[in-house]
Amino acid sequence: MKLIIKCTSWICATWALVLLVTLTWVRPNPAIGADKAIVVNFPKPPVGRYGIIKPAPNPDDDVILRSNEWATGAVKVPAGCFLSLSINFYGSQNTKFMSTLPSGIVRNLSCRDLEVGDKAVADLCTQKDLVLLNLQGIDLTDEGVKHLSVLKKLRKLSICDTLVTAKGLSVLRNLPQLENLNLARLTLGEAVDAPLQSLKNLTVLELTGTQLTDKAVIDLPYLPKLQTLVLRRNNLTDKCIESLYKYKTLQNLDFTDTHVTGEGLKRLKGLPNLHRITIRTKVLKLADRAQLKKLMPRLKIEEGSRESIVPTEIFAPLH
Known part of the structure; x- marks a missing residue:
């Protein structure tokens, strides 16, 4: 009988401790009302x-x-x-x-x-x-972007059109919850792979006009949840296509104003979930378009050009 009482007391004490820890963990922050x-x-x-x-x-x-x-x-x-x-x-x-x-x-x-x-x-x-x-578009530099390291809950971030370089992107290692990241028109070149390594929750990555090369795209890290990748206005060719096969979750891909051809796009059949490609459609031959639809029946090909309202010459790759 003594043994049973002792065991029961020990179990009650244990559950009381678990309850206390749980209540402490979920206690709301009074500062946010x-x-x-x-x-x-x-x-x-x-x-x-x-x-x-x-x-x-x-x-x-x-x-x-x-x-x-x-x-x-x-x-x-x-x-x-x-x-x-x-x-x-x-x-x-x-x-x-x-x-x-x-x-x-x-x-x-x-x-x-x-x-x-x-x-x-x-x-x-x-x-x-x-x-x-x-x-x-603010006057943010590699020094100022370091302040973002305290934002541990950040899930969407845009620092496009700022003065941040690939060196400053090292701050991204401190933001593991990021799901949506816009780096458009930063000068990144071939140094973009390392800062992205830790972003395992990323679903949207915007890299418009960041001076990427085929090598930069080939070296991009594996991002297991990536669904949308925007690569428009970069000096890319068909050479980078196979490197995208690692993104099995990829659904949307934007190659507008690159040098990727219809032949290269056909090789995207290796992406099982891809259902939308955005590109300047006039670069696609009718035969290429027909073959793409045959290879990927669910695929939608969308027009990425705005030349009806903006002069065509500004859409050339930046380098």
Whole structure:
């Protein structure tokens, strides 16, 4: 009887410890108002536009409760909700306000095409729970991009049209949750493979106009979940086609304004899930198009050109 009592007491104590650890693990962050509404105070004049979103496991499924409101004065964020914030000129001149917001309250942040430099990016990254960050076209360098290393929950990132080089991309090793990455029009050349090695959750990779060569594409690392790969406006030929066979999950491939031919595209039949190719369709002969449809019946061939509204000469590969 004593043995049974002792065993029972030990089991109860063990389960009590497990329960305590579990409750500690799932306890919500009080700073983000998980249990109650929270008031966020923005400066004046408005520093941008905000929306209120209810998060979903997949950020693409987040529910928008309110959108396109001026970010100024007191804003009440309902329990369990977050902010989506798009900074304007006034916000870009006073990024210090980001550090005054409740920790973790901003889920999505856009600071696109503004005169924002490396020091300001440090202010933006005080919101360490960001899931989406758009820094397209800002004055970001290899030094400033280091600040992104604290954003461990980041799943979507755009640093296209910035001053970041292949050297600066080493920061990506600290962002293992990334699923969508836009590096368009960075000067990368053949040095893009190493920074991408750790991004095993990546599903979308945008490499438009990054001065890639066939060798750079051949050397791209294995990305087990990759579904969309954009390689437009690079000096690529049919030589790189077989190297894409490692991406068995690939569904969408963009070769617009490269030197890839119809013969090269036919070899893409080695990709079992590919169902969309984007290319300048006038480079395809009718016979090539017919053979592609025969080899890959589910394949859709989409026109990648915008020459009807933009001068044709700007679409040539960058080198």
